[in-house]
Amino acid sequence: MKKDKLKTGQRKLGTDKAEVLTKKGHLEKLKNSENDKYTRVIVNIKNQEKSLKQAVNKHIEEIRNEVEQDRKTVMQSIDADLDTISRSMQQSDEKNTVIKDLINSTNSAKFFLEVSRIENSMSVPAPKTKSTYKSIPDFVPGEITQTNVGVLQSKDSPLELSVTLNINKQYQIELSHVSDIIPCLYDKSIWMNSNLDAQLMKVTPEGSNLRICSLNIKVYGMALTDDNDILLATGKSRIQQLSTITGKITDTVYNISPLISTTVHVTSNNKVIIGVVSSDVQYKVIVMNNKGEYETVYGHDQHNQPIFNYPQSISSTGNGNIHEVDYYPGSERGKVVVLGQGGGIINTYTGHTKINKEKPFKPTRIVTTPGDNLIVADMDIHTLHVLDNNGELLTCYKTSDIGILCPFSLAFTPKGLLLIGCARPKGNTGKEAKIYEVTISGC
The missing domain is CATH 2.120.10.30 (TolB, C-terminal domain)
Known part of the structure; x- marks a missing residue:
């Protein structure tokens, strides 16, 4: 009877060991699977990191180019009006010189001949310039994602409009x-x-x-x-x-x-x-x-x-x-x-x-x-x-x-x-x- 009891216990130990060995096999497979998954995740993270860096660099370059273009546009607009004003001032100076020479003239015949022509065109029209000018926008940092690095946004209008x-x-x-x-x-x-x-x-x-x-x-x-x-x-x-x-x-x-x-x-x-x-x-x-x-x-x-x-x-x-x-x-x-x-x-x-x-x-x-x-x-x-x-x-x-x-x-x-x-x-x-x-x- 004692031997039979020992044999029963021995069989139970064998069964328990088989179950443990099965569980050990499952855990080893799970471990290998997780290690493989870890490798894949790290590769995906590195790929995403590379993609984000490329997207950021590309977007930053686009923003830099846009700011350069904005600066060019703003400068061209202002320079065009400065040129208009300069030409107006030059015309004014030229007319002033002609008038001054005529005032100092001692040739009466020439004086009355010229004064009739000049006295009707002594003014120079005021130069026409724009009422508003664009301003180079500020850079507002955004959330760093693959699709949104940052945007250009003007905080304030350069001039308050009165429409x-x-x-x-x-x-x-x-x-x-x-x-x-x-x-x-x-x-x-x-x-x-x-x-x-x-x-x-x-x-x-x-x-x-x-x-x-x-x-x-x-x-x-x-x-x-x-x-x-x-x-x-x-x-x-x-x-x-x-x-x-x-x-x-x-x-x-x-x-x-x-x-x-x-x-x-x-x-x-x-x-x-x-x-x-x-x-x-x-x-x-x-x-x-x-x-x-x-x-x-x-x-x-x-x-x-x-x-x-x-x-x-x-x-x-x-x-x-x-x-x-x-x-x-x-x-x-x-x-x-x-x-x-x-x-x-x-x-x-x-x-x-x-x-x-x-x-x-x-x-x-x-x-x-x-x-x-x-x-x-x-x-x-x-x-x-x-x-x-x-x-x-x-x-x-x-x-x-x-x-x-x-x-x-x-x-x-x-x-x-x-x-x-x-x-x-x-x-x-x-x-x-x-x-x-x-x-x-x-x-």
């Missing part, structure tokens, strides 16, 4: 509102559309009236090309082109299928920027070259969150920034998103803290001024917001102070006059939109 508007002309047109407005370069005609009325119009001012040529087409965005044709975002996948001479509409190379367009913009270097929406209601902004090839796609921020609610209008400035009016019709509020050339958000403007205190910021359209600032229409409170090229607020102007209500669309003529297309006032069901031509100064 003034004076109405030159105004017209009433049978539309619910003027969604977009574009002046032609070769004549006095203006192209405009109303997406509420599905109307695209060419109007030509004739005195106090307008000669109108109308097309039945729904347009969501318009942009003027260097060839003086107009790109149309019609809610389809392909951007169309309107000839301002013949009025013929044709397809372009700008195809965003399977996405559809919400707005379109052409930059100064002929890039085409399109606001788009996908079938699953995701909004993006796409930059394309003149061959219709994608260059940059903006859709999500560095935390993979959607940037846009609905791209309403797009403009761009000389420093390469893209400015997008983002407002979904009927929503509580909107914003202006400033996008950098290489991707990422530089700034977001959500309205003036006092002016938009009671009525939230609901922007409709945006345009770049001749001075490289931006004007944003805030229809509900009859206000224009003036931003610098980094999306920082410079000033606001209440258009209702001069009788302009519900400003919706904006455009500059070749002569620097501002066109404002308006919507009908709230509660008005008639088609009584207005167009204003105004002289604007200070921006």
Whole structure:
């Protein structure tokens, strides 16, 4: 009996040892697996370190080049005005010398011959210089990631703007509102559309009236090309082109299928920027070259969150920034998103803290001024917001102070006059939109 008990214990020891040996094998495999994983993780960390260093070096070089270009642009602008002033002073000195010689002249015949010519042109016109000048932006360090090393941001405006508007002309047109407005370069005609009325119009001012040529087409965005044709975002996948001479509409190379367009913009270097929406209601902004090839796609921020609610209008400035009016019709509020050339958000403007205190910021359209600032229409409170090229607020102007209500669309003529297309006032069901031509100064 004792021997049988010992044998049972011996078998149990064997079984326990086998279990321990199995567990030991599992642990050794786990150890080897973790060592292999450690090696892979270290390799991935080193690769990421290398990628981050390359991204940082590349981004820093781009920022350095951008600052150099900004300095060149600023210096050229200031030097141009200094040259204008120098030439004016030289003309003044030359006239002064001629007048002085004439005063000291003892030849009466020559004196009366010359004085008749000079006395009507003794003044020298004051040199025309810019009211504002760009300033080299400061460098604001950012979180060091592969996609965001830092951004250039102007802390303060170089000059405090004082914007003034004076109405030159105004017209009433049978539309619910003027969604977009574009002046032609070769004549006095203006192209405009109303997406509420599905109307695209060419109007030509004739005195106090307008000669109108109308097309039945729904347009969501318009942009003027260097060839003086107009790109149309019609809610389809392909951007169309309107000839301002013949009025013929044709397809372009700008195809965003399977996405559809919400707005379109052409930059100064002929890039085409399109606001788009996908079938699953995701909004993006796409930059394309003149061959219709994608260059940059903006859709999500560095935390993979959607940037846009609905791209309403797009403009761009000389420093390469893209400015997008983002407002979904009927929503509580909107914003202006400033996008950098290489991707990422530089700034977001959500309205003036006092002016938009009671009525939230609901922007409709945006345009770049001749001075490289931006004007944003805030229809509900009859206000224009003036931003610098980094999306920082410079000033606001209440258009209702001069009788302009519900400003919706904006455009500059070749002569620097501002066109404002308006919507009908709230509660008005008639088609009584207005167009204003105004002289604007200070921006």
